[in-house]
Amino acid sequence: MAKTPSPCIDVCKFKREGHCIGCSLTKAQKSMFKSLKKESHRVGFLHMLTAQQERLGKYSHWDLAYRKKLAKRKIAAEKLL
Template sequence: MAKTPSPCIDVCTFKRGGHCIGCSMTKAQKSLFKSLKKETHRQGFVQMLVAQQAQLGSYSHWAPQYLRKCARKKVTPIAAITGPA
């Protein structure tokens, strides 16, 4: 089974109070995601990030980009991105 890919969508411009305008991660969160080895932790991180994006607002561009990334890597995205099955 392939690992959940990083939520990064290769924008990497840290404005918005230290949050990336592409994915909403901070530099510390980017480092943290790279250290996560367990799949459940990686999926939980992405769920947290979706909630963070909802709170910050203006991240509707992220989900379609991340879904394409998951498709390229042949990984089923978490339900928080795709909605209920």
């Protein structure tokens, strides 16, 4: 299985109380994801992130953008999301 890519969708504007307007990550979370080596930890992080996005609201655009990123890298989204 290919390495799970970062949930970052290349917007990187931290305006919503420290959360990126593109993916909802904070700067600390972005660093944390980069340090995760095990695939199971990365997938778990994505599940945490989608729950965070639902709680914060205004992140419905992320799912489509991330799925496009996965498709470009030939990674099945169903295995991650």
